[in-house]
Amino acid sequence: MTPRAFPSTPSSGRRVRSALVVALAETLTDREWSILATVNRLRLVTGLQLERLHFAELTGKSRSVVRWRVLKRLVDAQALTPLARRVGGSLRGSAQLTYALDTAGERLLRLRRNLSQTKERIRRPGPIGDRFVAHTLATSELYAQLVERSRAESFTLDNFQAEPAAWWPNGAGGWMKPDAYLSISAGKFTDHWWVEVDLATEAVPTLRGKFLAYIDFVSLGQLGPGDVVPRVLVTVPTLERREVVASVVAKLPAPAEEMFAAVLHNEAVGLLTAELSEATHE
Structure with a gap:
């Protein structure tokens, strides 16, 4: 798909009439609703990540062709907008x-939230820079890998x-952030985990x-989601950065050693x- 000249912000700023939104809602497939929910959950997602998440049952060339058609339809309908920049690599379209x-x-x-009376929040990113994109997509990749692994393993x-x-x-x-x-x-x-995606920029x-801040949270006797104190997974880009993180954790008061786990991005799911x-x- 040839990218249109969209701005670097996530909204084209074009008005969409309510009648058109209602009409579009009546034509969306379950797959298209799920794609919108995923982008809402993660804020930024690549086309390849969406393909892995929502077109996994397709094989061969049909998988990329159907993904192209679905995403083009959502873009044309102003439901999704592609950023002006690409993420790099050899992939096309x-x-x-x-x-x-x-x-x-x-x-x-x-x-859909109003009709179902759910409390789902609608999350759209603000002004987008390269660092924000890289950081958000790294989080989205962790989600994609977890979904893929859960399909193949018993969790x-x-x-x-x-x-x-x-x-x-x-x-x-x-707030813990x-x-x-x-x-x-x-x-x-x-298992409950909080995740810090580290790109070696701090x-x-x-x-x-x-x-x-996490140690203070424990010291105050607070509980997180699931009425427990989640452990903290720190994902890093290189072995050198993992050593830096480990050195910082080693100098923190208890229960830092038990609370934090540092791992390379591509080894996090493992x-x-x-x-x-x-x-x-056990």
């Missing part, structure tokens, strides 16, 4: 684009919330301050599932 909710997509989700991804939906009151009038919260389960065991004092598996076999 819509797989390489990054998508956010557009005007009609936001209104469609609001309409369930019960919940995944990206920021700001993942934020939690800290008990002192402020992880990049994501997730819970996975197998049998009667459920200085050590900043990391220390961020990690201390750690999560290994921890859950260990609990189920």
Whole structure:
């Protein structure tokens, strides 16, 4: 799909009449509603991530062709908008684009929320820069990998919330602000995690301050989602950065050593599932 000249912000600013939104809602497939919900959950998602999440049952060339047609329809309907920039790599067309909710997509989700009387929040990013895009897509990739792994293995991804939906009151009038919260389960065991996606852009004092906020949360006797204190998964881009994170954690007061786990981005799902598996076999 040849990208249109959309701005770098997630909304084209074009008005969509209410009658058109209602008419569009009546034609959306379950797959299209699910795509809108995913983009709302994660804020930014690549075409390839959407393909892996919502077209996995298709094989061969048909998978990319159907994905192209569906995403083009949603873009043409102003439900999604692709960012002007691509994410890099050798992929062509819509797989390489990054998508956010557009005007009609936001209104469609609001309409569905009102009709179903749910409390689903509509989340659209503000002004977008390269650092924000990279950070948000790294969080989206963790979600995509978890969904893929859950299809193949015997665990369930019960919940995944990206920021700001993942934020939690800290008990002192402020907020814990992880990049994501997730819970996975197998049998009667459920693990709860807060996630910090580190791109090696923050200085050590900043990391220390961020990690201390979690220690303070425990010290105040607070509980997070699931009425537990989630552990904190820190995903990093390189082994060198993992050593930096480990050094910061080692100098923090208890229970830092038990609370934090640092792992490479592409090994995060393996750690999560290994921890859950260990609990189920204890």
